Each structure stands twice: as C-alpha cells, then as structure tokens.
Amino acid sequence: MKTYDMIARAVVQEGVSDAFALLGDANMNFATRLSETGCRMIYVRHEHCAAAAAMAYARKTGRTGFATVTCGPGLTQLMTALPAAVRARLPMVVLAGEAPLKSGWYNQAIDQAPFVVATGSAYHALHLPERMPLQIRDAFAQAARERRPVVLGIPCDLQNRDWIGPDTLPMPSAAIAPVVSPMPPHPDDIARAADIVAGSRRVVLMAGMGAVEAGAGPACRALAERIDALVSTTLPARGLFHDDPFNLNVAGGFSHEVARECFAEADLVIAVGGSLARHNADGGALWPGARVLQIDIDPAALSQGRLAADAHLRADARLGVEALIAALPARTPEWRSAALAARIATASPDSTAFAHETGLHDPREVVQTLEAALPAEWQMVNSSGHCSFYVAHMPSRPHEKFLTIREFGAIGNGISFAMGVAVAQSDETVVLFDGDGSLLMHVQELETIARHGLNILIVVLNDGAYGSEIHKLRAEGLSDEGAVFGRTDLAAVARGFGIGGETVADLAALPDMIRNFARSGGAAVWDVPVSDKVYSPVIARAHPPKGH
Numbered sequence: 001m002k003t004y005d006m007i008a009r010a011v012v013q014e015g016v017s018d019a020f021a022l023l024g025d026a027n028m029n030f031a032t033r034l035s036e037t038g039c040r041m042i043y044v045r046h047e048h049c050a051a052a053a054a055m056a057y058a059r060k061t062g063r064t065g066f067a068t069v070t071c072g073p074g075l076t077q078l079m080t081a082l083p084a085a086v087r088a089r090l091p092m093v094v095l096a097g098e099a100p101l102k103s104g105w106y107n108q109a110i111d112q113a114p115f116v117v118a119t120g121s122a123y124h125a126l127h128l129p130e131r132m133p134l135q136i137r138d139a140f141a142q143a144a145r146e147r148r149p150v151v152l153g154i155p156c157d158l159q160n161r162d163w164i165g166p167d168t169l170p171m172p173s174a175a176i177a178p179v180v181s182p183m184p185p186h187p188d189d190i191a192r193a194a195d196i197v198a199g200s201r202r203v204v205l206m207a208g209m210g211a212v213e214a215g216a217g218p219a220c221r222a223l224a225e226r227i228d229a230l231v232s233t234t235l236p237a238r239g240l241f242h243d244d245p246f247n248l249n250v251a252g253g254f255s256h257e258v259a260r261e262c263f264a265e266a267d268l269v270i271a272v273g274g275s276l277a278r279h280n281a282d283g284g285a286l287w288p289g290a291r292v293l294q295i296d297i298d299p300a301a302l303s304q305g306r307l308a309a310d311a312h313l314r315a316d317a318r319l320g321v322e323a324l325i326a327a328l329p330a331r332t333p334e335w336r337s338a339a340l341a342a343r344i345a346t347a348s349p350d351s352t353a354f355a356h357e358t359g360l361h362d363p364r365e366v367v368q369t370l371e372a373a374l375p376a377e378w379q380m381v382n383s384s385g386h387c388s389f390y391v392a393h394m395p396s397r398p399h400e401k402f403l404t405i406r407e408f409g410a411i412g413n414g415i416s417f418a419m420g421v422a423v424a425q426s427d428e429t430v431v432l433f434d435g436d437g438s439l440l441m442h443v444q445e446l447e448t449i450a451r452h453g454l455n456i457l458i459v460v461l462n463d464g465a466y467g468s469e470i471h472k473l474r475a476e477g478l479s480d481e482g483a484v485f486g487r488t489d490l491a492a493v494a495r496g497f498g499i500g501g502e503t504v505a506d507l508a509a510l511p512d513m514i515r516n517f518a519r520s521g522g523a524a525v526w527d528v529p530v531s532d533k534v535y536s537p538v539i540a541r542a543h544p545p546k547g548h
C-alpha cells in the first residue's frame with residue numbers, strides 16, 4: 001500500500017462522495033485512488049472552478065465540500081475562490097499537493113501557506129506520513145467547526161512512499177463532534193426583546209441564512225402574523241417566505257420599490273439569523289428610522305464597519321423567535337392590509353422608463369417571462385454583475401430551489417456554482433442566470449458540463465459588455481470603451497462545446513423552449529440579447545448621471 005492509498009481512505013471515511021478535481025503530479029495518484037473507491041469525480045478545466053463548485057455543493061448539501069488540486073500553479077489558481085468561501089462561511093477541505101521535499105529545486109515550488117492564509121483559509125502542511133490520516137480527519141473537523149476552507153499541502157514524494165503506519169484509520173470527525181442542541185434564549189433577553197417589540201409600531205422581520213439553517217421560517221412567519229409585521233430576507237436567504245403575501249423579498253440594495261417604501265416606514269427591524277452585512281442594510285439607507293433587534297447565536301455590535309443592531313437576543317433563530325411569540329400579545333392587523341398585499345403581489349422591481357433599441361430586450365421583461373414559464377421545481381442559481389439585480393426578483397422561487405454566493409463580489413463563478421448544485425442535486429434541473437462577461441470568464445467549464453452530462457440550462461443576459469462598469473463609467477461622463485466588447489455569439493460557442501445553444505430573439509418563444517428543454521434534459525446556453533440602455537436602481541442611486 002502507498003501513502004496515497006491511505007490518504008484516499010482517510011478522505012472517503014470523512015463521507016466525501018463527490019470530489020471536484022484537476023490533476024497534476026502532486027494529486028493524480030491520490031485522486032485516481034479516490035475515484036476507485038466509488039467517489040464521484042468531477043474533473044474540471046480550471047482549479048478555481050473546482051473550489052467554487054465545492055462551495056456551492058457545501059451550501060446546497062450542508063456538508064463539507066471537497067476539491068483537489070496540484071501544487072504550485074494548481075494552488076495559486078484558487079486565490080479568488082477561497083476568500084469567497086471564507087466570506088460565505090462555507091466549510092471545505094482542499095487537498096493540494098506540495099512540491100517534493102526530496103528535490104533541491106522544483107519548478108512548481110512556491111511557498112503555498114502565505115497564499116492560502118491571506119485568503120482567510122487555514123493551511124496545514126502534512127509532512128509526516130504516519131500522521132496524515134489523523135491530520136485529514138482533523139482538517140474536516142476544523143472546516144466544519146470554523147466554517148471555512150482548510151487546505152492540506154502534501155508533498156508528492158511523500159504521497160508516493162510505501163505506507164509504513166498502521167492500516168487502521170482514526171475515528172471520523174463526525175463521530176467525535178460535540179453533540180449539542182439548539183441554543184435556547186435567556187429569559188432576561190426575551191423580556192428585553194419583548195419590550196422593544198412592544199414599543200414599536202411598524203415592524204419588518206428580516207431572515208438570513210441562520211434562520212434558514214435553524215428551520216426558523218415557519219416561526220418567523222408566525223411571529224410576523226402575531227405582531228402585524230412584514231417579512232423579508234437577506235439575498236442569500238431569498239425565497240424563505242416566497243408564498244407569504246407580506247413578503248418584501250430581498251432586503252438591501254436589491255430591494256424592490258414597494259420594499260424600500262415599507263422599510264422607510266419601519267420603526268423596528270427584527271433581524272433573525274443574519275450578520276447584518278452592509279449590502280443587506282444598503283449601507284444603512286434602507287431603514288433610516290428603524291431600530292434593529294438582532295436574534296442570532298453570535299450577536300455582534302459591529303458588522304462590516306457599521307453599528308448594525310441596537311439590541312440583541314442571543315439564541316438559536318427558531319427558539320428565539322418562538323420564545324418571542326410566547327412573550328408577545330397578538331396585534332390587530334393594520335400594516336398587513338389587503339391593499340398592501342395587492343401592491344406587493346404586483347410590485348415591479350423598478351418601474352423606471354427607458355428608451356431602448358428594437359431587437360434587444362429589456363432585462364425586466366426577460367425576467368418576467370422566465371418567472372412565469374420556468375418550472376418551480378428547477379434549481380435556480382443566480383450569478384453576478386449588473387443583471388443580477390433583475391434575476392433576484394423572481395418571487396415565486398422557494399429558498400430550497402435557490403442559490404447565490406457573492407460575499408466576495410467576484411464575477412465568473414456562476415458556471416461553477418451551477419455545477420456544484422447539479423452535483424449536489426443530481427436528479428434535478430439547474431437553471432443558471434449569468435452575465436456574458438461572467439460566463440466568458442470561465443466558459444471552458446461548458447466542456448466539463450458536457451462531458452459529465454450535467455443537467456444545466458444557462459440563461460445569459462447578454463448586453464455585450466461589463467454592464468456594471470459601463471453604467472458607472474457613463475454616469476461619470478467617462479468613455480466606456482474598456483468595458484464594451486460586443487455580443488459574443490454564445491449560442492455558437494455552446495454548440496462548439498457539444499451542448500445546446502440558442503439565441504433568444506423573441507421572448508414569446510421561451511415557454512416552448514423551456515417545455516422542450518424539460519423533456520430533453522441535458523445542457524444548453526440560451527443567449528438573450530439585452531439592451532445596455534436599461535440600468536438598475538442600484539446603479540441609479542449610487543451613480544446619479546452627471547449633468548442631470
């Protein structure tokens with residue numbers, strides 16, 4: 001037995017059933033053995049995409065994502081994915097190689113730890129073969145507890161040595177993890193929180209991923225009903241209240257017009273299981289007159305440089321909200337009126353009128369058509385760029401069919417995230433909404449999607465540009481030439497990779513196209529040419545046009 005055999009056994013024992021990989025000298029023997037154990041291998045075309053797909057996999061499954069890359073250039077390719085996983089608090093283990101210890105010189109050698117540590121991830125160099133199985137177990141324990149990537153560097157010459165340790169494995173991390181129950185609130189905290197709610201009139205309850213993970217959705221709705229509150233979510237938790245008539249959808253820079261009005265009226269925001277990130281509060285502009293009560297297992301005074309909450313209730317999201325329900329009298333509904341429900345039901349994300357060219361679509365109409373025609377059970381993945389504002393407004397989509405990860409603000413991840421979701425939910429169809437610039441950044445993964453037979457439909461809102469940049473440059477009165485590249489024929493590109501490719505000239509064709517795709521399955525890119533004259537309210541607020 002070789003050391004890489006034992007490493008593969010240690011990884012499998014941690015419950016890794018799907019691995020995202022790109023091979024090189026420093027991981028190929030291990031990865032081949034891992035595959036022989038029955039672990040599903042997704043062999044990607046760029047290491048960044050292995051790590052990014054593992055992130056989406058972790059978010060979707062609630063398990064630790066796993067990727068493997070080779071040393072040196074394999075590892076340095078991860079520098080955008082790792083910080084994104086750290087910010088989104090996603091547990092991952094990445095098994096990277098390291099240059100051989102025995103060589104005096106090796107062209108791929110680089111000091112790997114500083115790269116990884118700079119991303120906020122942990123790095124462990126595994127240099128004693130007999131301890132490697134234990135260190136792998138410990139890495140999975142660390143990733144789960146600290147909710148961040150742990151990267152293991154194992155020199156390739158050590159991996160290839162004959163195994164000299166015992167052939168038994170340590171107890172897996174799941175078997176030694178503390179068994180703990182959800183944290184109940186302290187009665188004093190509940191009394192304080194109940195006083196704050198009692199002194200308020202217009203309340204919006206806002207749920208984040210902590211509420212999703214705690215299963216607090218029904219309790220949040222019950223509390224909102226009891227105290228005449230409206231409900232909303234952070235962007236990542238979007239869809240938790242998708243069928244509630246008083247759901248304001250996303251809270252933050254992406255809020256729609258009616259949501260912004262309601263938040264402006266609010267005198268209390270109850271933030272349940274969220275970190276109150278800057279975007280979530282639109283930098284403080286979303287609820288200028290409201291106090292904030294944060295319910296969280298780890299409440300904090302400061303969030304991303306802002307004083308985020310005025311009062312705190314430390315508890316598991318569900319137990320905290322349930323205790324608050326028990327402590328508060330029911331109110332007669334006033335804010336929750338039929339008239340407001342009707343306004344919410346017909347709320348347009350942005351009603352600004354724009355003149356645009358014929359032959360190009362308004363992104364708002366594209367999204368409306370897709371919202372009406374896409375099957376509710378398809379997994380939806382939202383990507384980045386200017387166009388992501390529009391696709392955040394598909395109110396019928398439930399949270400369990402939704403994923404967005406954008407805490408590091410990087411474009412180019414949509415295709416990897418869609419792959420991660422397609423592997424996590426292999427019997428479901430995934431629909432990815434992406435921008436042309438973002439898709440082109442890692443378009444090579446269309447080959448991975450084709451080769452692995454992943455069931456992914458990619459809808460591209462193609463403005464022939466880096467939309468976020470052009471709208472800001474134009475507002476500044478500067479030339480947009482560095483960000484307008486024209487509309488690449490993405491349908492032809494997709495067909496070149498061996499998957500379906502269509503250009504959507506007529507939105508009326510979409511319902512039939514969707515029905516046909518649902519029947520055939522497979523993968524395709526639908527290139528939807530959109531106007532670059534329509535810009536979102538996020539841009540309009542942040543970059544008011546000069547001279548207007």
Ligand SMILES: Cc1ncc(C[n+]2csc(CCOP(=O)(O)OP(=O)(O)O)c2C)c(N)n1
Nearest residue numbers: 385386387410411435436437438466467468
């Ligand atoms: C890795 C990375 N590079 C550059 C940027 C800056 N950036 C933000 S949005 C954007 C444009 C994305 O273009 P596209 O995907 O076509 O979406 P659009 O904005 O046109 O809707 C760019 C270049 C970034 N966020 N991340």
Ligand SMILES: [Mg+2]
Nearest residue numbers: 435436465467
């Ligand atoms: Mg674009």
